[in-house]
Amino acid sequence: xxxxxxxxxxxxxxxxxxxxxxxxxxxxxxxxxxxxxxxxxxxxxxxxxxxxxxxxxxxxxxxxxxxxxxxxxxxxxxxxxxxxxxxxxxxxxxxxxxxxxxxxxxxxxxxxxxxxxxxxxxxxxxxxxxxxxxxxxxxxxxxxxxxxxxxxxxxxxxxxxxxxxxxxxxxxxxxxxxxxxxxxxxxxxxxxxxxxxxxxxxxxxxxxxxxxxxxxxxxxxxxxxxxxxxxxxxxxxxxxxxxxxxxxxxxxxxxxxxxxxxxxxxxxxxxxxxxxxxxxxxxxxxxxxxxxxxxxxxxxxxxxxxxxxxxxxxxxxxxxxxxxxxxxxxxxxxxxxxxxxxxxxxxxxxxxxxxxxxxxxxxxxxxxxxxxxxxxxxxxxxxxxxxxxxxxxx
Amino acid sequence: xxxxxxxxxxxxxxxxxxxxxxxxxxxxxxxxxxxxxxxxxxxxxxxxxxxxxxxxxxxxxxxxxxxxxxxxxxxxxxxxxxxxxxxxxxxxxxxxxxxxxxxxxxxxxxxxxxxxxxxxxxxxxxxxx
Numbered sequence: 001x002x003x004x005x006x007x008x009x010x011x012x013x014x015x016x017x018x019x020x021x022x023x024x025x026x027x028x029x030x031x032x033x034x035x036x037x038x039x040x041x042x043x044x045x046x047x048x049x050x051x052x053x054x055x056x057x058x059x060x061x062x063x064x065x066x067x068x069x070x071x072x073x074x075x076x077x078x079x080x081x082x083x084x085x086x087x088x089x090x091x092x093x094x095x096x097x098x099x100x101x102x103x104x105x106x107x108x109x110x111x112x113x114x115x116x117x118x119x120x121x122x123x124x125x126x127x128x129x130x131x132x133x134x135x136x137x138x139x140x141x142x143x144x145x146x147x148x149x150x151x152x153x154x155x156x157x158x159x160x161x162x163x164x165x166x167x168x169x170x171x172x173x174x175x176x177x178x179x180x181x182x183x184x185x186x187x188x189x190x191x192x193x194x195x196x197x198x199x200x201x202x203x204x205x206x207x208x209x210x211x212x213x214x215x216x217x218x219x220x221x222x223x224x225x226x227x228x229x230x231x232x233x234x235x236x237x238x239x240x241x242x243x244x245x246x247x248x249x250x251x252x253x254x255x256x257x258x259x260x261x262x263x264x265x266x267x268x269x270x271x272x273x274x275x276x277x278x279x280x281x282x283x284x285x286x287x288x289x290x291x292x293x294x295x296x297x298x299x300x301x302x303x304x305x306x307x308x309x310x311x312x313x314x315x316x317x318x319x320x321x322x323x324x325x326x327x328x329x330x331x332x333x334x335x336x337x338x339x340x341x342x343x344x345x346x347x348x349x350x351x352x353x354x355x356x357x358x359x360x361x362x363x364x365x366x367x368x369x370x371x372x373x374x375x376x377x378x379x380x381x382x383x384x385x386x387x388x389x390x391x392x393x394x
Numbered sequence: 395x396x397x398x399x400x401x402x403x404x405x406x407x408x409x410x411x412x413x414x415x416x417x418x419x420x421x422x423x424x425x426x427x428x429x430x431x432x433x434x435x436x437x438x439x440x441x442x443x444x445x446x447x448x449x450x451x452x453x454x455x456x457x458x459x460x461x462x463x464x465x466x467x468x469x470x471x472x473x474x475x476x477x478x479x480x481x482x483x484x485x486x487x488x489x490x491x492x493x494x495x496x497x498x499x500x501x502x503x504x505x506x507x508x509x510x511x512x513x514x515x516x517x518x519x520x521x522x523x
Binding site for chain 2: 160163174175178181183184201
């Protein structure tokens with residue numbers, strides 16, 4: 001478990017030789033296991049007799065932990081804490097004070113010291129304090145790393161979002177420019193196609209913004225959820241009706257097979273999002289004259305919503321990234337199909353929010369089958385509060 | 395009508411429509427592709443006089459890969475890369491340029507105007523369209 005042995009640098013700054021030698025020998029062969037992170041720490045101790053030489057050493061060698069005497073002959077410990085070390089929030093400082101007065105402790109803490117140690121201290125007091133500091137350092141470093149990762153993910157999300165938002169604006173802008181320059185002559189009717197495309201791009205952008213707002217609300221937990229008993233077949237029928245026109249235009253038949261009496265305790269809007277996204281995808285990415293089969297069934301303590309289409313299908317590589325934000329499978333069949341790239345990402349987030357799951361099976365040239373599984377009927381005690389909240393952060 | 399053939403690559407149909415109109419207005423013959431993969435297939439049999447390609451297609455950097463593929467096969471064919479994302483993402487092309495394999499001749503921000511496209515093509519081809 002503790003496969004990683006990490007060496008942390010600890011500096012002791014004190015004008016008393018006894019303290020420097022004592023600290024060095026007590027801490028020299030100390031190791032510490034940090035179970036939360038799964039690493040083992042050992043210390044490399046350096047010692048400094050005055051503040052000036054310690055501050056000078058920081059240019060080339062920064063320790064993670066400093067044991068700093070508050071009263072030094074030249075520049076004092078408090079001054080170092082207030083000056084040089086205040087610019088290094090990653091260094092954990094333990095102040096060594098001659099008298100453990102409340103004022104000096106308060107002052108040191110205000111200046112950013114993590115802890116303090118009153119002279120004279122026993123080896124055990126030293127070890128306990130240093131152990132606390134090591135623990136603090138490791139957890140803080142891990143928190144910084146996670147924050148950095150989060151920032152990177154967020155940056156990638158914003159980059160793609162910027163692209164997805166700018167594309168429709170640029171497309172409409174491009175058409176306006178062509179129309180302005182009478183690229184197709186003076187007859188207004190010649191531009192009908194461009195105007196129609198512009199409207200479609202604007203509609204697509206509106207959909208993207210709405211999906212994005214839904215996604216943000218769900219992720220932040222800001223959406224007020226009103227769980228109620230919902231009949232699954234009703235939800236499916238409503239989604240089917242919503243897609244009737246689009247299906248008719250393409251000559252696509254939609255069939256619904258539902259086991260009777262299936263219901264779920266959930267927020268209506270969120271369930272509608274799941275059904276609408278699955279059914280509209282099955283219609284959008286189908287072939288002209290194809291079929292969509294919606295099947296509702298019970299699987300032990302879960303309900304399964306299965307939506308099968310006879311579309312162009314996807315490769316394994318494509319299905320693997322399908323549920324991520326902004327992923328749209330682009331090829332000659334799907335190029336002109338509008339979509340925000342957030343629909344399935346929403347379906348996945350909502351399903352897991354309810355303790356369910358979503359999976360896809362697809363065969364290129366044959367079609368795709370999406371399966372969402374949700375808990376059959378939660379007891380009313382598990383609704384709304386604890387259960388949903390817990391999975392929310394999971 | 396000039397005998398200049400331009401390969402136009404974009405995964406967005408609207409940019410293909412607009413780019414084709416703009417290029418045809420300049421008298422160019424346009425071969426279009428909707429993805430990097432399609433473009434590579436076309437390059438197997440056709441040597442265009444210039445290429446106008448989008449950056450973000452199947453992958454966020456599909457355009458860079460395609461530019462590399464065009465240049466390794468036809469080093470003298472000028473490549474104009476178009477993108478909507480430069481400023482918004484702070485994507486630094488200088489830095490990416492540092493890696494030797496990216497060889498677009500010029501990067502234009504979308505929307506690309508007809509006059510801009512004409513000027514860049516004439517400059518890179520070394521003749522008036």
